[in-house]
Amino acid sequence: MSYELDPYVPGDSWLHRLDPRVKLWGVVVGCFTAFWLRDLWWMLVLLGLIHLLFAWARLPWRKLRELWQQMALLVLLILLLQPLFRPEGEVLLAWGAVRLTTGGLYGGALIALRALSLAFILALLLLTTAQPSLVRALVRLGLPYTWGVGISLTLRFVPAIYALFVAVREAQAARGWQPDGHPLRRARGYLPVLVAVIIGTLRLSDQLTLALAARGFGDARPRTVWHDLRMRGSDWLGLALLSLILTVVFSR
Amino acid sequence: MLDVHSLSFTYPPLYAGESITSVLREITFSVAPGGALAVLGPNGSGKSTLCHVLAGLTPRYTGGGATGRVTVAGGDVLASPPPVGVVGALFQDAAAQLFNHNVEHEVAWGLEALGVPTAQIGPQVMAALERFGLAALRHRPPWALSGGQQKRLALATLWAMQPRVLLLDEPLGGLDLAGQQEVQEALTGLRQSGTGVLLTTLEASTAGYASQAALLNAGKLSPPFPSAALANQSELIEAGIAYPPYLWPDFGAAQFQPGPPALELVDLSFHYPGEQVALHNIDLTIPRGQFVALIGPNGAGKSTLIRHFNGLLRPTQGRVRLLGQDTAGRRVGELARSVSYLFQRPEQQFFAATVRDEVAYGPTQLRLPDARARVAAALARFALTPYAALPPAILSYGAQRAVALAALAALDTPVLALDEPTVGLDGRGRAQLLEWLVARRAAGVTLVVVTHEMALAARADRVIALDAGRIIADGAPEVILPHCGRGEAA
Numbered sequence: 001m002s003y004e005l006d007p008y009v010p011g012d013s014w015l016h017r018l019d020p021r022v023k024l025w026g027v028v029v030g031c032f033t034a035f036w037l038r039d040l041w042w043m044l045v046l047l048g049l050i051h052l053l054f055a056w057a058r059l060p061w062r063k064l065r066e067l068w069q070q071m072a073l074l075v076l077l078i079l080l081l082q083p084l085f086r087p088e089g090e091v092l093l094a095w096g097a098v099r100l101t102t103g104g105l106y107g108g109a110l111i112a113l114r115a116l117s118l119a120f121i122l123a124l125l126l127l128t129t130a131q132p133s134l135v136r137a138l139v140r141l142g143l144p145y146t147w148g149v150g151i152s153l154t155l156r157f158v159p160a161i162y163a164l165f166v167a168v169r170e171a172q173a174a175r176g177w178q179p180d181g182h183p184l185r186r187a188r189g190y191l192p193v194l195v196a197v198i199i200g201t202l203r204l205s206d207q208l209t210l211a212l213a214a215r216g217f218g219d220a221r222p223r224t225v226w227h228d229l230r231m232r233g234s235d236w237l238g239l240a241l242l243s244l245i246l247t248v249v250f251s252r
Numbered sequence: 253m254l255d256v257h258s259l260s261f262t263y264p265p266l267y268a269g270e271s272i273t274s275v276l277r278e279i280t281f282s283v284a285p286g287g288a289l290a291v292l293g294p295n296g297s298g299k300s301t302l303c304h305v306l307a308g309l310t311p312r313y314t315g316g317g318a319t320g321r322v323t324v325a326g327g328d329v330l331a332s333p334p335p336v337g338v339v340g341a342l343f344q345d346a347a348a349q350l351f352n353h354n355v356e357h358e359v360a361w362g363l364e365a366l367g368v369p370t371a372q373i374g375p376q377v378m379a380a381l382e383r384f385g386l387a388a389l390r391h392r393p394p395w396a397l398s399g400g401q402q403k404r405l406a407l408a409t410l411w412a413m414q415p416r417v418l419l420l421d422e423p424l425g426g427l428d429l430a431g432q433q434e435v436q437e438a439l440t441g442l443r444q445s446g447t448g449v450l451l452t453t454l455e456a457s458t459a460g461y462a463s464q465a466a467l468l469n470a471g472k473l474s475p476p477f478p479s480a481a482l483a484n485q486s487e488l489i490e491a492g493i494a495y496p497p498y499l500w501p502d503f504g505a506a507q508f509q510p511g512p513p514a515l516e517l518v519d520l521s522f523h524y525p526g527e528q529v530a531l532h533n534i535d536l537t538i539p540r541g542q543f544v545a546l547i548g549p550n551g552a553g554k555s556t557l558i559r560h561f562n563g564l565l566r567p568t569q570g571r572v573r574l575l576g577q578d579t580a581g582r583r584v585g586e587l588a589r590s591v592s593y594l595f596q597r598p599e600q601q602f603f604a605a606t607v608r609d610e611v612a613y614g615p616t617q618l619r620l621p622d623a624r625a626r627v628a629a630a631l632a633r634f635a636l637t638p639y640a641a642l643p644p645a646i647l648s649y650g651a652q653r654a655v656a657l658a659a660l661a662a663l664d665t666p667v668l669a670l671d672e673p674t675v676g677l678d679g680r681g682r683a684q685l686l687e688w689l690v691a692r693r694a695a696g697v698t699l700v701v702v703t704h705e706m707a708l709a710a711r712a713d714r715v716i717a718l719d720a721g722r723i724i725a726d727g728a729p730e731v732i733l734p735h736c737g738r739g740e741a742a
Contacts, residue, residue: 176614178586214343216366219335226374
């Protein structure tokens with residue numbers, strides 16, 4: 001019964017312990033930096049640093065490999081298409097209207113590295129931050145509490161709805177469903193599953209309304225928070241460092 | 253503490269042509285502080301609706317119309333919802349009331365809503381988890397727990413909030429004996445501090461926990477009477493609530509002659525990817541025609557084991573042979589010709605537009621020659637013919653369970669694996685189920701039944717007790733069951 005769609009990897013590294021608000025600031029700083037840098041070598045340095053952070057946070061190498069695999073197609077497309085659409089600089093190869101140029105190659109590599117950096121920065125946040133504390137961070141940064149609950153419940157019920165889908169498929173298989181070679185008939189076989197999942201999702205949301213009301217959601221009494229976020233010395237240091245990086249990057 | 257006066261409730265019609273359903277009629281009773289009332293009623297008698305109305309959830313969030321007066325801890329719940337922490341409600345489907353990412357936050361959520369100071373939340377969460385035997389599972393997501401664990405967790409969330417009134421819809425159904433005892437002790441503690449309890453049940457034994465009992469039938473509640481009067485069960489039998497073992501048909505254990513193997517598990521181990529081992533080196537042979545009861549505490553691996561019979565799960569190590577043939581490389585849909593499987597909550601897996609389509613799905617998929625006749629016979633056996641054209645989702649719990657059984661009956665496979673088939677069934681539903689099982693057995697079908705009910709296990713040819721993924725006892729019921737009175741294998 002493992003329907004893990006949450007990318008979070010539990011751990012106790014400094015990056016795991018860092019206040020999620022600082023990590024969100026880190027994402028902002030990282031994204032700005034990735035967009036600001038125009039030099040291929042500095043982009044490589046940035047991507048290298050991000051890889052160092054992966055190692056430092058003691059994230060499994062498997063995760064990094066998965067990320068590279070997921071990004072591979074996008075990177076390949078950028079590298080292939082960008083030089084064709086943006087032919088600048090010296091012409092290396094010409095084949096009719098299609099020209100391969102040094103400027104195009106350079107630009108393609110830059111955009112590919114930028115896409116990789118952005119993806120890996122976001123992955124660092126999601127891999128090292130539990131979803132509830134991420135939502136808590138957003139609430140502390142000013143998101144209304146009810147919105148926070150909405151986001152939490154959506155994240156929480158994605159696996160539940162997937163589980164529903166699996167359960168209906170299992171019920172059908174257990175009563176003789178077999179994959180049909182014909183793609184059209186195969187797609188039609190999914191229709192009742194879709195209907196069952198939609199009905200089940202509506203039922204889940206009805207039950208959820210009751211469950212929340214039964215435990216006092218919407219009551220006027222002010223709530224307390226068990227594990228509230230608190231900035232420690234290291235968090236302030238992180239915040240200062242990130243802000244310094246941003247200043248340096250912008251002033252270049 | 254809880255005062256109900258002349259409460260009536262009606263639902264609007266669910267489908268065209270249905271008249272307005274009167275679910276509760278002129279109900280009057282009260283529960284004193286520290287007192288407890290057990291409400292007994294068959295499936296569809298309005299027990300869950302009563303709990304929802306008293307909790308202030310129905311009709312506020314569900315629609316329908318309520319008249320009369322419901323006073324909970326001094327407040328009129330029909331007029332305004334009870335303040336947080338006054339009422340604790342356990343739903344019949346406890347899994348549906350869990351909505352957090354992990355077990356400890358599930359318990360903490362209610363304490364946060366109560367405004368408990370941050371420093372006290374941790375200790376109170378741990379106290380509740382320890383009280384219900386869940387401390388070791390505190391970092392697990394609620395949806396990864398077993399059914400019994402989910403019910404204990406839902407109870408722990410209520411217990412932690414120390415409500416003035418507890419409304420418990422079938423609190424002990426589906427719990428192993430150790431879990432039942434934990435729950436009863438926890439409730440007694442709350443009652444001593446003045447909490448009033450209303451619980452619904454199908455069992456005279458559970459009703460015995462409350463000093464007072466009342467029967468709910470077709471929306472009418474009898475005047476409360478001492479629950480000790482339920483001992484001979486005659487009223488419960490008459491009302492279709494109970495179906496005690498002395499009335500059960502004979503399973504013919506004495507005539508059983510073992511045939512060639514129906515199921516062979518050879519050195520079977522299993523774990524979900526990245527998780528702990530759930531089954532350890534299981535070696536098991538079940539001969540054709542045998543009736544096997546599979547028992548063990550919640551989370552022992554019972555469901556995981558029988559999911560290997562039809563290939564829903566594949567062994568991480570070892571093999572499964574079904575009717576002499578290895579199941580490796582054969583699809584679930586193909587194995588469905590030989591084994592049918594009753595899921596633990598089949599009513600949540602319906603996908604067809606009508607009861608008839610749901611029951612016909614299996615025979616149609618497998619292109620059985622006499623599909624129409626099979627479907628008609630299965631509908632008739634489970635008294636579903638009048639509902640054949642309705643969507644399964646709008647039927648009562650008891651009727652939905654009957655649909656799930658009819659869908660298996662229409663397939664009529666030589667091996668039947670049933671996961672807790674009696675949970676939540678009233679007397680009529682049980683009679684239907686057991687009579688069908690006895691008929692299947694007489695036809696030579698191999699039965700493997702996961703159950704917490706010792707009376708049902710006692711009727712089997714063989715009892716297998718599972719604990720922590722290992723077979724810890726295997727033999728005739730009269731040999732195994734006397735050792736399973738408490739805890740470890742119940």
